[in-house]
Amino acid sequence: MLNQVKAIFSSRRSTWPKRLYGHGDPIWTLLLIFGSLLVPLLILAVGWMLWNQSAAARAEFGWNFLLPTLDANWDPIASNFQAWPFVYGTLLTSVVAIALAVPMSVGVAIFLAELCPSWLRLPLNWMIELLAAIPSVVYGLWGIFVFLPNIVAPVGSLMSKTLGQIPGLAPLFAGPMPHSGVSRLGAAFILAIMIMPTITAVTRDVLLSIPNSQREASLALGSTQWEAIWKVLLPYGLSGILGAILLGLGRALGETMAVTMVIGNSITGKPSLLSPGYTMASVIANEFAEAVSELHSQVLIEIGLVLFFLTLALNVAARLLVWSVARRTLQEVRS
Amino acid sequence: MTDVQPQLTVNQAALRARRKATSALMLSLTGVMTLLAVVPLLSIIGYVVYRGGKSLDLSFFTQLPKPLGMEGGGVLHALEGTIVMTTLAAIFATPPGILAAFYSAYHPNTPLGVALRFSTDVLSGVPSIVIGLFGYAVIVVPARHYSGLAGGAALAILMLPTIIRTAEEMLKMVPHSLREASLALGAPEWKTALSVVFPAALNGIITGFLLAVARAAGETAPLLFTALGNERYDVGMIIRNGVAQNQSVLQIIGRIVDQPVDSLPLTLWKYAQQPYPERIEQSWAIALVLMILVLALNIFARLWVESRKRRLQG
Amino acid sequence: MEDMLAKVATHLYTENDRLHPSPSLQIKMETRNVSVYYGKFRALKEISMVVYANRITAIIGPSGCGKSTLLRSLNRMTGLIPNARVEGEILLDGEDINSPNVDVVDVRRRVGMVFQRPNPFPKSIYDNVAYGPRLHGIHRKKDLDEVVVRSLQQAALWDEVKDKLHQSALALSGGQQQRLCIARAIAICPELILMDEPASALDPLATLKIEDLMHELVKNYTILIVTHNMQQAARVSDYTAFLMMDEDRAGYLVEYGPTRELFTNPKDKRTEAYITGRFG
Numbered sequence: 001m002l003n004q005v006k007a008i009f010s011s012r013r014s015t016w017p018k019r020l021y022g023h024g025d026p027i028w029t030l031l032l033i034f035g036s037l038l039v040p041l042l043i044l045a046v047g048w049m050l051w052n053q054s055a056a057a058r059a060e061f062g063w064n065f066l067l068p069t070l071d072a073n074w075d076p077i078a079s080n081f082q083a084w085p086f087v088y089g090t091l092l093t094s095v096v097a098i099a100l101a102v103p104m105s106v107g108v109a110i111f112l113a114e115l116c117p118s119w120l121r122l123p124l125n126w127m128i129e130l131l132a133a134i135p136s137v138v139y140g141l142w143g144i145f146v147f148l149p150n151i152v153a154p155v156g157s158l159m160s161k162t163l164g165q166i167p168g169l170a171p172l173f174a175g176p177m178p179h180s181g182v183s184r185l186g187a188a189f190i191l192a193i194m195i196m197p198t199i200t201a202v203t204r205d206v207l208l209s210i211p212n213s214q215r216e217a218s219l220a221l222g223s224t225q226w227e228a229i230w231k232v233l234l235p236y237g238l239s240g241i242l243g244a245i246l247l248g249l250g251r252a253l254g255e256t257m258a259v260t261m262v263i264g265n266s267i268t269g270k271p272s273l274l275s276p277g278y279t280m281a282s283v284i285a286n287e288f289a290e291a292v293s294e295l296h297s298q299v300l301i302e303i304g305l306v307l308f309f310l311t312l313a314l315n316v317a318a319r320l321l322v323w324s325v326a327r328r329t330l331q332e333v334r335s
Numbered sequence: 336m337t338d339v340q341p342q343l344t345v346n347q348a349a350l351r352a353r354r355k356a357t358s359a360l361m362l363s364l365t366g367v368m369t370l371l372a373v374v375p376l377l378s379i380i381g382y383v384v385y386r387g388g389k390s391l392d393l394s395f396f397t398q399l400p401k402p403l404g405m406e407g408g409g410v411l412h413a414l415e416g417t418i419v420m421t422t423l424a425a426i427f428a429t430p431p432g433i434l435a436a437f438y439s440a441y442h443p444n445t446p447l448g449v450a451l452r453f454s455t456d457v458l459s460g461v462p463s464i465v466i467g468l469f470g471y472a473v474i475v476v477p478a479r480h481y482s483g484l485a486g487g488a489a490l491a492i493l494m495l496p497t498i499i500r501t502a503e504e505m506l507k508m509v510p511h512s513l514r515e516a517s518l519a520l521g522a523p524e525w526k527t528a529l530s531v532v533f534p535a536a537l538n539g540i541i542t543g544f545l546l547a548v549a550r551a552a553g554e555t556a557p558l559l560f561t562a563l564g565n566e567r568y569d570v571g572m573i574i575r576n577g578v579a580q581n582q583s584v585l586q587i588i589g590r591i592v593d594q595p596v597d598s599l600p601l602t603l604w605k606y607a608q609q610p611y612p613e614r615i616e617q618s619w620a621i622a623l624v625l626m627i628l629v630l631a632l633n634i635f636a637r638l639w640v641e642s643r644k645r646r647l648q649g
Numbered sequence: 650m651e652d653m654l655a656k657v658a659t660h661l662y663t664e665n666d667r668l669h670p671s672p673s674l675q676i677k678m679e680t681r682n683v684s685v686y687y688g689k690f691r692a693l694k695e696i697s698m699v700v701y702a703n704r705i706t707a708i709i710g711p712s713g714c715g716k717s718t719l720l721r722s723l724n725r726m727t728g729l730i731p732n733a734r735v736e737g738e739i740l741l742d743g744e745d746i747n748s749p750n751v752d753v754v755d756v757r758r759r760v761g762m763v764f765q766r767p768n769p770f771p772k773s774i775y776d777n778v779a780y781g782p783r784l785h786g787i788h789r790k791k792d793l794d795e796v797v798v799r800s801l802q803q804a805a806l807w808d809e810v811k812d813k814l815h816q817s818a819l820a821l822s823g824g825q826q827q828r829l830c831i832a833r834a835i836a837i838c839p840e841l842i843l844m845d846e847p848a849s850a851l852d853p854l855a856t857l858k859i860e861d862l863m864h865e866l867v868k869n870y871t872i873l874i875v876t877h878n879m880q881q882a883a884r885v886s887d888y889t890a891f892l893m894m895d896e897d898r899a900g901y902l903v904e905y906g907p908t909r910e911l912f913t914n915p916k917d918k919r920t921e922a923y924i925t926g927r928f929g
Contacts, residue, residue: 024523024525024526025523025524025525027525028523028524028525028528029524031434032434032435032437032438032441033438033447034431034434035430035431035432035433035434035435035436035437035438036434036435036438036439036447036448036450036451037447038431038435038495039435039451039454039455039458039495039496039499040450040451040454042454042458042492042495043454043457043458043461045469045473046461046465046466046469049468049469049472049473050465050468050469050472052472053468053472103368104368104371104372107364107365107368107369108365108368108369108372110365111365111366111368111369112369115362115365115366116369122641124369124373126633126634126637127373127376128372129633129637130376130629130630130633131372131375131376133546133549133550133553133629133630133633134376134379134553134626134629135552135553135554135555135600135625135629136553136554136555136556136600137553137555137600137603137604137607137622137625138379138383138553138603138622138625138626139379140604140607141383141603141607141618141619141622142378142379142382142383142622144607145382145386145615146378146382147375147378193375196372200372224354224355224357224358225358225362226357226358226359226361226362227354227358230361247460250460251460253462254460254461254462254463254464254465255462256462256463256464256555256556257555257556257600257604261604261607261608281462281464281556284464284468285464285556285559288468288471288559288560289559289560289563300468301468301472304464304465304468307462307464307465308461308462308465311460311461311462311465312457312460312461314460315456315457315460315461316453316457318460319453319456319457
């Protein structure tokens with residue numbers, strides 16, 4: 001890139017007018033460079049803006065207001081900002097969503113990559129893609145009126161009756177489960193459905209990128225098809241699949257609208273998965289446009305900054321992992 | 336060297352039966368999971384069609400909302416807002432997106448090329464609500480008011496990764512020989528790119544563009560504090576007033592984009608949380624419109640890609 | 650012509666002349682009229698031949714004549730290709746491997762395979778060799794250690810890797826990787842080892858090592874090797890089958906017999922043309 005820029009400048013000295021009008025390539029190159037600088041610059045700008053706009057809040061509260069407390073108090077009018085309930089809601093719903101989505105997604109990816117008859121592959125891939133394309137608010141609407149009352153509510157009350165009775169797990173599964181299904185569990189379920197296409201698609205691509213010689217090596221040693229998948233293909237693609245999971249986690253952490261619609265948006269002291277809750281993204285969505293004070297909006301931006309850094313880190317890690325599988329495969333093909 | 340290896344002493348037949356049963360069980364489990372994964376999609380489509388279809392009529396598209404308690408009324412304001420903001424977003428995002436795609440396709444291994452691909456992937460993972468905050472800080476705060484322009488800019492950022500990635504794929508698919516043929520005739524790089532490579536990749540680029548539009552049209556979070564929402568948004572009225580007051584086209588466009596604007600998903604979100612049945616019915620209707628839009632654009636784009644692939648292969 | 654062939658043969662057979670069909674010569678595998686189809690395309694036409702126990706049998710022929718297809722049908726790897734179909738009988742110790750009451754997993758346990766390119770798993774050397782035994786129910790560390798050591802010794806790799814058993818197999822050289830794949834294959838005591846051009850991706854020195862190894866292995870195992878390299882077939886094998894393509898591109902068996910006879914005194918004109926280099 002440096003060379004290209006140098007070339008532009010050196011060409012200016014020598015044949016500037018002819019190059020510019022008769023030829024035009026230096027301008028073209030400059031345009032291309034401008035276009036490709038835009039995205040990295042945008043990411044830097046987002047970070048810088050959020051950092052800047054939350055300066056007062058950071059000066060006032062630092063990062064401690066995100067940490068766990070027992071008497072969480074969020075009162076914008078009194079300038080009491082303790083964000084632990086949001087952080088807890090975000091972490092709990094995302095982790096549960098991942099736990100629900102990962103086995104499912106890996107299973108679907110295995111089916112798509114290894115088993116699916118070819119006539120079924122295209123329609124199924126389409127369906128998974130469509131699942132990813134449905135707008136978040138539509139998930140939320142369907143969640144409120146269909147999924148939560150009919151599926152999540154019964155599942156939740158079953159959980160409170162069974163898991164909730166086990167001493168160690170009781171606080172996490174304490175009832176009662178709301179009949180509407182509005183709860184952290186509901187949000188986790190919706191998130192799981194929403195991130196499943198992402199994890200599935202990446203895992204499927206990872207599996208498809210594994211050289212066929214690996215499958216053959218295992219089968220020729222007398223393995224069953226499942227053993228080939230479980231003991232050879234999944235370990236081979238493990239870092240890529242971890243990357244897929246991190247991508248899904250990033251999605252879940254930042255997902256706003258659907259979660260806001262189904263989680264209940266209430267700050268309860270209860271840690272239970274079956275109670276309504278709140279998340280970092282939801283509190284920004286609900287309160288930012290009507291922030292009561294400069295400090296209030298700054299605190300919300302600071303929460304946004306945390307979300308940004310978290311998802312940034314997850315995405316960078318995820319991409320590096322996915323790339324590493326692709327690169328290894330490439331090396332093997334070359335060697 | 337001994338003659339025989341240690342024999343496999345385990346009862347092989349029984350072990351084999353167990354292994355094969357495990358394999359069959361797990362493999363069919365993945366099939367069941369795939370079936371289960373498709374259920375939400377079918378359920379969502381089914382409910383949206385069933386409940387949205389009931390309250391979808393022509394006035395839904397042609398009228399502004401009526402006050403609560405009155406019959407009828409539509410979401411014209413939101414439809415117009417969605418069209419205005421997605422158009423703005425497309426205008427903002429497409430030129431730099433395609434330039435970046437050209438760079439990425441031709442110089443994938445330069446530091447900038449790697450940085451571009453990496454940051455494109457990363458940008459697609461940044462939560463849309465964060466992009467909304469960014470739009471607020473960059474446009475709404477300096478301008479001191481919410482606007483469709485800010486909403487369009489926020490949507491443009493979300494469109495960028497999709498546009499860049501699909502356009503890059505398509506540009507890479509254009510045979511190298513085509514480019515070389517043009518360059519060998521003495522055409523400069525930019526002319527080759529714009530008049531030879533770009534047209535050859537155009538179909539695919541449009542496909543990616545449509546997918547990006549579909550995504551942007553369904554986004555809500557980035558609009559919450561940029562476009563904000565506006566129940567009285569009426570493009571027709573703005574144009575009629577503008578014409579009556581002899582305003583220039585630019586002034587009229589300025590008034591269209593430089594005020595708070597509503598959108599379909601934004602309206603859905605607001606309506607779905609209200610306790611009034613007619614609002615909820617309308618939010619299902621909006622969901623239906625959004626789903627039709629998203630499904631149509633996706634299916635259309637896929638069919639296009641598939642037919643093109645087939646043509647290239649055959 | 651005769652002179653030249655004789656010269657080549659004596660040169661090749663001065664050291665490794667093991668060709669004295671003993672009365673105890675046993676048939677390990679036999680194919681009867683085996684045809685393989687990919688959809689409507691017939692890739693192999695009615696191949697009938699035998700593979701003798703504790704001997705090396707080579708399959709030679711011009712590229713595309715179905716050598717690899719034949720090899721892969723013998724441990725039912727053809728079943729992995731959609732719409733591939735095998736007709737005829739493939740008898741392993743007299744039992745048809747394609748009959749419904751024979752288990753494909755068991756067939757592949759008994760008939761091992763070494764591929765054209767080394768394909769070790771991205772695991773440690775130890776885990777590569779232990780993979781098969783673990784599948785088939787050997788889990789005690791002591792047993793596994795014994796199998797791994799013995800397999801690596803038999804594959805003539807032990808001395809080179811004994812200090813780095815737990816390092817990644819991908820760090821080995823190409824020739825070492827291929828010998829590791831052979832060790833991996835013999836770790837489950839296959840009765841027959843299929844080798845699909847096992848040295849085609851290796852340099853001459855590594856190739857030589859693999860060939861020496863085959864001579865060692867054949868004391869305990871039966872080997873069927875596909876090769877495009879006639880010298881290699883002549884060097885290593887006891888029996889040779891020569892395949893060609895007919896006008897429909899289906900492979901058929903031209904001639905089969907003891908390697909020495911086939912190379913010194915081919916019965917078929919086409920064989921003679923091929924081995925003297927006037928063809929393919």
